[in-house]
Amino acid sequence: MAKGGTGIMADTHKEWLERLEAESRKKQELFMNDIAAKLRHPRMTEKPQHPFRGSPDFWKAFEWSVEERIEAFTDNFLSVGGHVARLETMEEAKRFMVEKAEEMSAKYVIRQNQPELADLDLEGALPESQVSVWNTDPGQYWRARAAEADFGIVIADHAVAYTGSVTVLSAEHKGRSVSLLPTVLIIIIPVDRLKTRLGEVLSAFDEAGRENLPAGIHFISGPSRSSDIENDLTIGVHGPGIVYALLVG
Amino acid sequence: MAAGSKTESSVKARAELALNDEFLRKAVRFTTERLRGGKKKASEEHGNWEEWRERGKQIRLHTIAHLDYYLNLFVDNARSNGVHVHFANTGEEAVKLSLDIAQHASAKSVVKSKSMVSEELHLNHALESIGIEAVETDLGEYIIQLAGEMPSHIVIPAIHKNRYQIADLLSKEAGYTLPPDTTALAGFVRKKLREKFLEAEIGMTGCNFAIAETGSIVLFENEGNARMVTTVPKTQITLMGMERIIPSWEDLEVMATLLPRSATGQKLTMYMSGITGPRREKDGDGPDEMHIIIVDNGRSLQLGDPEFQELLNCIRCGACLNACPVYRHIGGHAYGSTYSGPIGAVLTPSLNKNIAEWDDIANASSLCGACYEACPVKIPLHDMLVYLRRRKVESGNGNKLESLGMQGFATVMGNSSRLGGVLRLGKLGQKLVVRSGVIKTKLGPLKGWNTYRVTPSLPKESFRDRWNTLDQELKQELRQMDPAMQRRMEELVKKREQERKDGKGGNGHHG
């Protein structure tokens, strides 16, 4: 517990949070009333008409063919220093990963706990590496496992051609750390999840609704980078510096 | 606490320092040019930029005009997601809340991703004052934290530093000499901060956008540090300006189209993360506890003010800084506050509402309008600067000498015969100072001007002196106007009159 403050030791964490919440709810009313007063209208409780919701119509109508999407995704991902491979089957994806792991002598590999990945049996194919599967043992400190990993392997939930982005969603079996902490990130993108526009993926979250959103929705568009020193591009500042996007199917 | 503290000297004095720092000017010019070029290329490549800007503006206008509804919706949804939401009317309140949370988490250290609100609150000092280490993890922010400075650019905090200065700073931190090589320097920071991420109890972020309908916050970044901060520590605190709201994820597409292109010329930042509450019970990572502190600190003062409400539309892309010819020469620190450049020149005095004190910040602009042209949500910053100047004058805080001068100006210019008289007097008066057709004296009011230029002398005759002769001469040789031209002019007049009758008048023929 924190130092010094009287009362801090006395109440439990839960009580403290409850007290904060009570204060916050009280303040919420004042805060909103103050905004309404300054805007010179009565407190708005009904949803206002939102005539300019989302992108312009001409944009919403824009769509590429599968081949165009693959081409655009590839160009975009390569242009920011990512790597792309176009593969027919998951078997090919497996071969690709095994080759890369051997080539880079990946000692530690961590993957999401997804059936498509389990089917590949990377554990058997990489006898030299220690392959861990996210969140399979509650006793583990999984963030540390991911941090020490040379390779992180994930399957994309969505991808966007126009921006060259991949979307990964968090869940019990899908850690955020797996796409963040390892040195090398491998993302498998089933081609049928590759959309044209960012908006196609985003509006799905509106449709899903609050209750169905995961805690973490992450769009990844290439390797971690910074231009903070003399506008000189540096790759791999905090996140993975090497990222492979495997377009499968 | 004021939103963005103010240093004592004047903008003029600070600008002079910057103007004499050739390195700083070179660094700022180089990077802003790159960013400006990147934006131009990216917006042209994307196409229909004006329509996107207009859409961005409309979404922001709509949200701010109904902020009580959307902010309330956001808060309710965020609570349903399990977030602890707090409100801070002032910077002090936000700091107090942050410290309280940090103490309850028994925090020894806080890792932070880039947050301008946190800069505005000077939170690092506050954390350190109670013995909690605050670590900036954005590379640029980390550099200026080590240097003990404020960011000098909204997007590129250490824009004013070169690799040699950075190598010195980081070497001191490392305890050994690092080469002035970008990759080596960034490599050191990666290693050093990895440890910090893994040991910190609290991760602190800013917030680019907050989605009202789902209670999610959205972060744009390139390094991955904001993801670290929201993934690894047990407690997450997000500081959010009360105006960061957009209604939906669909609206995020517009912001995601405008923000990265305007900031750095990217199609999208390397990471864009939507965080909806703390980790779910069975998740293996993400924070156990998540707090969002909603900060007013002067923002709500703009609400209902027709001249300044649009200021809240700002998405903090920094494009106005990169476009600004004044910023280009003096850098960010000359503005003397957290927010620099054209947005800072308007935001700082507006958040503080102490126009009298904010002596000359609003004067440090030639009103060229490059900021407005660059702004992805079309905030008329150049007009706002004039409104600030007017408010200062009309509140009786204007410069006395200037005020006399302006009265004199109005007296002369309010009447054409007085203007004629003054011009004749001027021709007499200038005889003392004109040398070969120009004036070079550095005395009196021409001192500043003539340090960089010469002034032309008044010609023998002014245009009004000359008019009668010219008019008579031309009348004798005047040609007949081409009937097509004549018709076009008549039609324009008719159209104008019609529009006036329809009540559409005012904007005329111009864009």
Added chain:
Amino acid sequence: MKVSLFITCLSDALYPRVGEAMVRLLAKYGVSLQFPTVQTCCGQPAFNSGYWKEARDTARTILDAFEDSDFVISPSGSCTGMIHHYPKLFEDDPVMLERANLLQSKAYEFTQFLVQVLGVTDVGAHFPHKVTYHPSCHGSRILGVKDEPIALMENVKGLELVPLPFAEDCCGFGGTFAVKMADISGAMVTEKADHVLETEAEVLVGLDMACLLNIAGNLRYRNEPVRVMHLAELLYEGVK
């Protein structure tokens, strides 16, 4: 049809040759310009400095001068742009606001009038020199005058138009800014003049005498012989 000249105080006092070139050039198309002498200054120096009362006192002379004009033509994008601020300046005075709106719909910058109204892009000029063009901020940003001057110059025989690096950057004039923030303004005009010199153009042309006064002042200060002209002067010299 009454077409009036809004000379602007700067051209009136310092650059009557610009007004004369404009008047003579337009006369060639049968446009007989009137010059209402009650006009003084658009009021911009006071307006931009925050002295709106003084700005209104001055702006009234412009509203009075052009009350019954059908078209108002000026050699300055900035002063024409100021007329666009009149509705804001008089927003609390319904009578003046009405007049301000009307004047705004009648006001044209010189090249705007030539190209948009008269439909002229080729004045038949000959000007065998290397020229660079500085697009002034207010003309291009407030009025949107971007293509008109380029079209006019492209049709001048012998004229070689060299692009000015960072053309869209402000020259640093900014009215009272040049005096109040003299060092910043000085840095800006010095850089602008550097860019002009980089083009190795013989002539710098523009649409606003304030900016040109600023840039020319710096060039003269450095003893650089670049000739600085308003586009109206260039065109008129080319057809003479």
